Amino acid sequence: METIQKEREELIEMFGIYFESLYNISPLASRILGTLIVEGCKSGLTFESLVEKLSASKSSISTNLNLLLKMEKISYFTIAGDRKKYFKAAPISDRLKNYQKLLKSEDFILDKMMIYREKTASCPAERCNLENLKAYKQHLLAVEKLVTHTISEFKEIETTNNLNNQ
Numbered sequence: 001m002e003t004i005q006k007e008r009e010e011l012i013e014m015f016g017i018y019f020e021s022l023y024n025i026s027p028l029a030s031r032i033l034g035t036l037i038v039e040g041c042k043s044g045l046t047f048e049s050l051v052e053k054l055s056a057s058k059s060s061i062s063t064n065l066n067l068l069l070k071m072e073k074i075s076y077f078t079i080a081g082d083r084k085k086y087f088k089a090a091p092i093s094d095r096l097k098n099y100q101k102l103l104k105s106e107d108f109i110l111d112k113m114m115i116y117r118e119k120t121a122s123c124p125a126e127r128c129n130l131e132n133l134k135a136y137k138q139h140l141l142a143v144e145k146l147v148t149h150t151i152s153e154f155k156e157i158e159t160t161n162n163l164n165n166q
Helices: 002-023 027-039 047-054 058-070 092-120 124-164
Strands: 074-079 082-089
Touching (some): 027 058, 027 074
């Protein structure tokens, strides 16, 4: 049993370090997200249980939960007759949709840059840059297509799991 607890703590720490650098968020917010992924998958975790598990102040937990909610990295639900909120990590499909938004933004900027570069390329370096932009555009389109397909697959899995858990 001690080995499993140590494994759980290592996973949460690994997620914490990863999310801290990926999303540029505080160590506590990162560990909250890691804890919700590792331990909150089944039934969610309450505010009180997060305070206890992470040994942090109520105000720090509250501030970081609100940040994660605003960033759409977590969600919460309530149970009829229970005044508590239960927090869960956002489904993988939702996290991928946020990534998809970033890809679409980059695609938009890339299109603008290509139009600009086509009008202004006046030397070999700028023409090379335009060719790189075109190649990168093809890569970006392939990634967008793959992410869209993956979102569909995860949505299907999540829907099936939600139906089976009702």
